[in-house]
Amino acid sequence: MKEILEIFGISGKREKLPGGQGQSLRVGDFVIKPIEEKNKYSWIGEVFMSVSSQNLAIAKPIRSKNGNFVENGYGVTHYIEGDFFISRIAEKVKACIELNQLLQTVAQPADWKHWSSPWQLANRVAWEEADLPGNTDIQSREIIESIKANYKPVYLTRQLIHSDLAGNILFNGSTPVIIDFSPEFRPEAFAEILLITDSIAWHQEPINSLWTTKHVDSLVSQLALRAIVFRLSVMIFLKPKNHAFLLKEFKNFQPLLNVLK
Template identity: 30%
Template sequence: MSRDQPPLAVLHGFGVDGPARPLDGGQGTSWVAGNLVFKPGDGPLHEWLAGALADVTPDGFRVAEPVCTREGAWVCHGWSATRWVEGSEPDHSAMSTWQEILAAGRAFHRAVAHLGRPDLLDRRQDWWARADRAVWGERDIRFRPEFAAVARRLQDAPEPLGRPQIVHADLTNNVLFAPGRAPAVIDISPYWRPPEYAEGVVVADALCWHSASASLLETVDVSVASVARALLFRMATTNERVASGADRADLKDEARRYALATAALGL
């Protein structure tokens, strides 16, 4: 990912003086200047999200509020900005952390349940959007040999998960915590899916990348079907990245992790 920093014209457009410093985490493309976080790309999607969040009342969570330029635009020279929110990543080795992340996600999803589906979601062609459509049967996918066996085991489990709405489908590393304050939901990745799908992604990540035990499923009350579909989503995303030539992922290691998570589901 590029580490190009926002030009001075962007900082000034949002009413901030330099210098900007790189922000760790995420896709490695965000910068901080003043009390704002700057991120490149996502023009139309960010513009829609910024307008939508203006109609959302946080209850049980905080949100990284989108900021407009001095001219009233949501994007400046391809960069967007949100307000810096206080908080840090939690201890992912603690069972309570996953309960708290899911609770924040559920509060967020209740607050955005009234939002309509934006047509621009249909125009997304990034790796994640293509992978998401594949695991919901909206496009074909051929899993790489390393993933094929695990994918076959998982594909029998997905089932309808409820009514779709706008969801944040990448909550795992995008909920920050600060003492005495509600959790902060940041870097919203919007999809039009049932909230349980977003919860399944959190549990799938916990099992694959944070050594969570199989007992997590019972503790957080998330269905096997939702986690199975989420595991397919994560595998399909790697599929898309590798197919594009943009990633040299350790496919054997990822396949091993997905296989262990699948076994934890009893599949």
């Protein structure tokens, strides 16, 4: 670890941070964490080199002394003070919309289809671009198919979005702090609806918050169904034969799903 800190030119008191799968470490004014997908993380770093906002604080990757965003399997971002709130959904959605606007012209990288984390594979399942693993438990597969049976076509332009905002928007006073960028190329409205559906399932946000966006109800419903399939499919890609693992997450989304069907 000492060698990695030296390569990035950072020092200071070390403090383990919550979230980030328990692997993020604060070192002074920076956060260091292991990086599994070097190409993806380096691309994110390049994207945010040219992104700035007066209204959002964004934890951006930094380059090492060698000019790289990843060294020996680790990456570093700036540390920005902020607190997590399970409420403030209107402010979170507003921040999501602004972030979408900042990213709307970013082109999809050439190797995008080769990025294959469980989250990106699950997103492709949600958007009917890929199938579940062949060894998926039959009960889990039936749950996914029963939800997708309610799909109707969605025709919207795609752009770069943050696909995991619900737990990754903090607040420094009134300023939203965006951390742990998780890239996807989906409709900008999907980023908003995914944020809200996750907040309903995980953070006790009222279900009626789903109907407070500028989007028509029929579109909201379709995007919410895809958001739920995405989250459930993640569980399958992580543990395809463990129905109980998926069922635990399914119960979080079931009250919302009952309204959508």
